[in-house]
Amino acid sequence: MTLRTCLLASACAAVAAPAIADVNIYTTRQPELIQPVMDAFTESTGIAVNLAFVDGGIVERLKAEGDRSPADLVMTVDIANLQQIVDGGVIQPVESDVLTAAVPASLRAEDNSWFGLTKRARIVYASRERVADGEVTTYEDLASDKWEGRICTRSGVHNYNLALTSAVVAHHGEEGAAEWAAGVRENLARKPEGNDRAQVKAIWAGECDISLGNTYYMGKMLQDAEQTEWANSVRIVFPTFENGGTHVNISGVAMTKAAPNREEALQLMEYLVSPEAQSIYAELNYEYPVLESAELSELVSGWGEFTADDVKLEELASHRPVSLRIMEEVNFDG
Missing domain, CATH: 3.40.190.10 (Periplasmic binding protein-like II)
Structure with missing residues (x-):
């Protein structure tokens, strides 16, 4: 086989087998x-x-x-x-x-x-010093008087909290969700501000005892030298809905x-x-x-096990406009 034939054969092979x-x-x-x-x-x-x-x-x-x-x-x-x-x-x-x-x-x-x-689960970060084991139970319980002045959270109209509120709508209807949001608002230790990590910092600083947050922030805080102390001041607790599981x-x-x-x-x-x-x-x-x-x-496995709520995420998305209106009507961020 001549060099020319060899080159042509290679070219033909390349055409026959295009690059992925x-x-x-x-x-x-x-x-x-x-x-x-x-x-x-x-x-x-x-x-x-x-x-x-x-x-x-x-x-x-x-x-x-x-x-x-x-x-x-x-x-x-x-x-x-x-x-x-x-x-x-x-x-x-x-x-x-x-x-x-x-x-x-x-x-x-x-x-x-x-x-x-x-x-990712939307859970409760609880102070190791001021919150007893078993004291955090359900999402519904966050609206009870025992948490008055003890809760920190980011804005109620942030996507993470609107999704959680939508889950409350799915389980308890619009009226029940409005009552819940108003109850949680009454229990806030301060006006909603900052991200989920800022709430853990507030617990570490003694400004509140529990906060709402996504699980993965624990991992992120533990990888940050400045925030490791905040992370070590709390533990992850997996609340459930009274008739369901943990919101994800x-x-x-x-x-x-x-x-x-x-x-x-x-x-x-x-x-x-x-x-x-x-x-x-x-x-x-x-x-x-x-x-x-x-x-x-x-x-992650060290944070414990939980049963995810089985409400379809598409249903939560459909409740988002209602959840946004609820948060605005109760003046959650006010």
């Missing part, structure tokens, strides 16, 4: 938080993943790009953000036996337009309507719910896997 396409993701999570799991996917499949951090306006960006959008997937946190993407009409349903088998029905869209990847929210993924690399994107989505990826992803962010068989990180 990349997967492009718009994400509201800092890329360094999810890069390791993407690297593991690339190592396993040879498919590169390109992450673009979009701090806000994902829906507007996807609408502006239209069919020319390079984005295959969107990754974000909180059911409110996922529902906003759904309402924007910029994603498409995905049919996958792998995804529906791995992700519980309460943690994915009924039409398979989005899927949960990790869970998610990080999730959805395929864009444009998705130029659909097959590769679906391959990545399915990989993200595999035992390997679930363990990596959850450990990176101090969260809980949605896949029941995936291993928890040692730190």
Whole structure:
């Protein structure tokens, strides 16, 4: 075989076997938080993943790009953000036996337009010094007089607290949720301000005894030299609803309507719910896997076990307007 023939044969082979396409993701999570799991996917499949951090306006960006959008997937946190993407009409349903088998029905869209990847519980951080074991019981109990002047929380109209209030609506109706929100407001030690970590700092400083917060902030505080002392001053308690479990929210993924690399994107989505990826992803962010068989990180497992509330997240999203109105009517942040 001549050199020319050899070169032509190589060229023909290259045409016959085109390079594997990349997967492009718009994400509201800092890329360094999810890069390791993407690297593991690339190592396993040879498919590169390109992450673009979009701090806000994902829906507007996807609408502006239209069919020319390079984005295959969107990754974000909180059911409110996922529902906003759904309402924007910029994603498409995905049919996958792998995804529906791995992700519980309460943690994915009924039409398979989005899927949960990790869970975070909205729990109570309780002072180790001033709150006895067993003193925190239910979410409903947070509105009782025994907590007067003892509760700290971030804004009542923040997505995290609106989702929790929506869960109260789901369990007790609009009137019951309004009574609950007013009761919790009366028990606040100070005006809502700051993020979830700021509430733990307030407990450490003696300004309040308990606070509402997401579980993963404990991991983040323990990794920050300045905040470790705050974290060690509290313990995580998993309240439940009187007729349910502990309120959870998610990080999730959805395929864009444009998705130029659909097959590769679906391959990545399915990989993200595999035992390997679930363990990596959850450990990176101090969260809980949605896949029941995936291993928890040692730190997260040390926080204790809980039973997640089974109200579908889509139902919580539908109650968000009511929850926002309730928080405004009771002047929760006033």
